Amino acid sequence: MQAVRFIKQAARPAAKVLRPVAVSRAFSSSAATFTRSPVLEFSEEEELFKETVAKFAQEVVLPKSRAMDEAEQMDPEVVQGLFDTGLMGIETPEEYGGAGASFTSAIIAVEELAKVDASTAVLNDVHSTLVNTLVRTYGSDAIKEKYLPKLATKCVGSFCLSESSSGSDAFALKTRAEDKGDHWLINGSKMWITNAGEAEVFLIFANVDPSKGYKGITCFIADKDMGVQIAKKEKKLGIRASSTCVLSFDDLQIPKENVLGEVGTGYKIAINCLNEGRIGIASQMIGIAQGAFDRATDYAFKDRKQFGKYIGEFQGMQFQIAQAAIQIEAARLMVYNTARMKEAGQPFVTQAAMCKYYASEVANQVAGKAVEWMGGVGFTREEPLEKFMRDAKIGQIYEGTSNIQLQTIAKDIMKSKS
Amino acid sequence: MSSKLRIMVPVKRAIDFAVKPRVNSAKTGVETAGVKFSINPFDDIAVEEAVKIKEAKKGAVESIHVVSAGSSKAQEVLRQSLAKGCDTSTLIDVGDASVEPLTVAKMLAKLAEEDKSNLIILGKQAIDDDSNHTGQMLAGLLNWPQVTAASKVDINESTGEVTVEHEVDGGFETVSASLPMIITTDLRLNTPRYATLPNIMKAKKKPLKTVKPADLGVDIAGRLETVSVSEPPPRPAGIKVNSVDELIAKLKERGAL
Numbered sequence: 118m119q120a121v122r123f124i125k126q127a128a129r130p131a132a133k134v135l136r137p138v139a140v141s142r143a144f145s146s147s148a149a150t151f152t153r154s155p156v157l158e159f160s161e162e163e164e165l166f167k168e169t170v171a172k173f174a175q176e177v178v179l180p181k182s183r184a185m186d187e188a189e190q191m192d193p194e195v196v197q198g199l200f201d202t203g204l205m206g207i208e209t210p211e212e213y214g215g216a217g218a219s220f221t222s223a224i225i226a227v228e229e230l231a232k233v234d235a236s237t238a239v240l241n242d243v244h245s246t247l248v249n250t251l252v253r254t255y256g257s258d259a260i261k262e263k264y265l266p267k268l269a270t271k272c273v274g275s276f277c278l279s280e281s282s283s284g285s286d287a288f289a290l291k292t293r294a295e296d297k298g299d300h301w302l303i304n305g306s307k308m309w310i311t312n313a314g315e316a317e318v319f320l321i322f323a324n325v326d327p328s329k330g331y332k333g334i335t336c337f338i339a340d341k342d343m344g345v346q347i348a349k350k351e352k353k354l355g356i357r358a359s360s361t362c363v364l365s366f367d368d369l370q371i372p373k374e375n376v377l378g379e380v381g382t383g384y385k386i387a388i389n390c391l392n393e394g395r396i397g398i399a400s401q402m403i404g405i406a407q408g409a410f411d412r413a414t415d416y417a418f419k420d421r422k423q424f425g426k427y428i429g430e431f432q433g434m435q436f437q438i439a440q441a442a443i444q445i446e447a448a449r450l451m452v453y454n455t456a457r458m459k460e461a462g463q464p465f466v467t468q469a470a471m472c473k474y475y476a477s478e479v480a481n482q483v484a485g486k487a488v489e490w491m492g493g494v495g496f497t498r499e500e501p502l503e504k505f506m507r508d509a510k511i512g513q514i515y516e517g518t519s520n521i522q523l524q525t526i527a528k529d530i531m532k533s534k535s
Numbered sequence: 536m537s538s539k540l541r542i543m544v545p546v547k548r549a550i551d552f553a554v555k556p557r558v559n560s561a562k563t564g565v566e567t568a569g570v571k572f573s574i575n576p577f578d579d580i581a582v583e584e585a586v587k588i589k590e591a592k593k594g595a596v597e598s599i600h601v602v603s604a605g606s607s608k609a610q611e612v613l614r615q616s617l618a619k620g621c622d623t624s625t626l627i628d629v630g631d632a633s634v635e636p637l638t639v640a641k642m643l644a645k646l647a648e649e650d651k652s653n654l655i656i657l658g659k660q661a662i663d664d665d666s667n668h669t670g671q672m673l674a675g676l677l678n679w680p681q682v683t684a685a686s687k688v689d690i691n692e693s694t695g696e697v698t699v700e701h702e703v704d705g706g707f708e709t710v711s712a713s714l715p716m717i718i719t720t721d722l723r724l725n726t727p728r729y730a731t732l733p734n735i736m737k738a739k740k741k742p743l744k745t746v747k748p749a750d751l752g753v754d755i756a757g758r759l760e761t762v763s764v765s766e767p768p769p770r771p772a773g774i775k776v777n778s779v780d781e782l783i784a785k786l787k788e789r790g791a792l
């Protein structure tokens with residue numbers, strides 16, 4: 118299997134191997150010297166960017182993280198900082214005010230932010246991997262010109278698919294869009310919409326013709342001031358600073374041209390970008406796992422002594438720590454490999470489901486263990502461990518529950534047997 | 536001032552400040568395998584100062600040229616500096632050789648002449664070898680005025696007068712000189728920014744030139760020989776005492792009182 122893949126890749130012309138850095142490092146003079154580079158090898162600019170995000174997370178986000186969790190509210194300075202650092206337009210082309218960077222860069226940003234604060238990470242993730250990606254991929258030139266620059270520099274975006282009666286079964290949605298000649302009229306409501314509290318741009322999935330079933334679903338782009346209303350802000354177990362809201366649309370008028378892609382292709386658009394989005398959520402989960410691991414292992418090896426020794430010196434602790442390290446490494450390899458597959462234009466749907474499933478399991482296990490490793494202190498809100506543990510839970514629910522990921526993976530296996 | 540500012544900022548890729556350095560098994564230096572490297576923090580401050588001057592004195596700065604002597608890996612710190620606002624960069628590729636401050640200063644002097652630099656801002660020392668030599672030697676070679684360990688820099692771009700505050704024993708000293716000059720930076724001078732993502736991407740398009748020491752007419756062979764590198768001796772464990780009386784008794788026992 119490995120060998121076959123190797124030959125296939127090596128036989129391709131260099132230009133088709135879509136890992137720019139790996140290419141320049143790997144092909145020195147001829148294909149004969151081709152060597153594979155490790156999955157976790159980043160390009161020079163990705164490395165620099167990772168450092169920038171890590172620094173931003175430590176200096177700007179970390180000091181506010183606990184207070185944001187307690188207040189169940191993002192701090193505007195953190196959101197502004199995300200814009201100023203260029204984290205809200207990572208893949209947006211330069212001509213639209215973004216950085217024109219790689220998909221992997223977007224994934225790196227989410228991981229680095231989640232090491233410190235999972236709410237900030239999801240705000241960035243939804244904005245980058247769902248909202249920006251949809252506008253960039255499916256927007257007309259006029260829509261791209263109008264929305265991409267402001268999404269990159271000042272306006273947070275929301276992705277509005279789920280409804281109270283349609284979560285896993287997302288395409289049973291009931292929100293209606295009526296063609297009124299010169300505009301669309303939207304009526305209905307949405308549930309659990311991330312970033313809705315901060316957002317000024319909303320991507321809304323609504324059905325233009327329920328008789329066509331899911332083939333009537335269409336993706337609209339709306340500005341908040343067109344009349345998007347927040348009906349309620351949820352109080353949650355984790356990622357409490359991230360706003361999660363119920364939205365209602367009451368004769369919401371949207372200009373005729375504010376459709377992403379074709380009318381009736383909304384379900385395809387949603388599936389495609391959620392597949393990418395899952396890699397982002399998986400990255401959030403490895404960030405959480407790593408953040409919890411780093412703090413708890415500092416505590417075990419440098420801070421806490423019992424029975425006259427650092428608690429990390431006990432083999433019972435060491436083996437648990439080693440196992441957690443393996444889990445994080447495995448999850449990270451899956452996440453970045455899937456990101457590179459996506460960049461290379463290879464099919465990655467199953468891998469995306471696998472990495473989201475696995476990374477969210479790992480985050481929950483590691484964050485849970487890390488609380489234990491810190492004992493009583495880990496359980497208190499003096500330390501970030503209990504927060505990592507609460508924040509990890511959402512990974513098994515949003516952008517497709519763990520069962521839905523398993524279903525996607527199993528379907529793919531079944532297909533290969535039929 | 537007749538001509539515009541042409542600032543040169545020499546930077547070094549050094550072991551990251553957060554890494555605890557360890558002596559290698561051959562006892563010839565510090566272990567570098569698997570260790571994180573970053574731009575020397577004082578040099579990062581130098582980059583920041585140059586960029587701040589460019590931003591504050593609109594039009595007065597013609598270019599900021601960032602230079603590093605090191606292996607090809609030093610390109611990282613050059614790119615990072617370009618992403619923060621430097622305009623051009625040069626890697627003096629010395630391979631894996633460790634070059635002495637005088638050698639570096641000679642190469643920088645040559646580049647400064649070629650580039651017609653009139654202000655050189657660099658870190659007061661690199662945190663790996665803590666030599667604190669390069670800036671001073673460079674000033675000697677170029678015969679320019681210098682201020683070391685600057686904590687505040689004020690440039691009058693019309694007269695070419697530069698006023699610098701720096702820390703001395705027991706306080707601050709303010710000195711002034713005319714361009715061209717050398718300034719070495721201290722921690723207090725500024726807080727470096729981080730490179731934003733759009734600027735990281737734009738830095739890819741900025742010039743990065745590579746030269747060899749021979750191109751600058753400099754022989755990089757060392758003049759010093761490292762005989763041996765060793766860890767500081769471990770501190771012996773202390774003891775706990777239960778009372779002031781016991782403390783005094785112990786101190787007396789050791790002849791400390």
Ligand SMILES: Cc1cc2nc3c(=O)[nH]c(=O)nc-3n(C[C@H](O)[C@H](O)[C@H](O)COP(=O)(O)OP(=O)(O)OC[C@H]3O[C@@H](n4cnc5c(N)ncnc54)[C@H](O)[C@@H]3O)c2cc1C
Binds near residue numbers: 310519520521
């Ligand atoms: C904090 C938060 C943020 C969110 N952000 C957004 C957002 O920004 N935009 C958006 O559109 N949505 C968002 N959601 C919605 C989220 O995607 C849904 O909650 C999720 O898809 C699950 O849907 P549900 O809650 O209706 O659960 P249900 O679909 O009712 O599932 C309940 C349980 O049944 C299981 N189940 C359902 N169907 C099957 C099946 N066929 N086989 C086996 N098991 C099944 C599920 O796995 C789950 O365990 C968010 C949710 C939360 C909690």
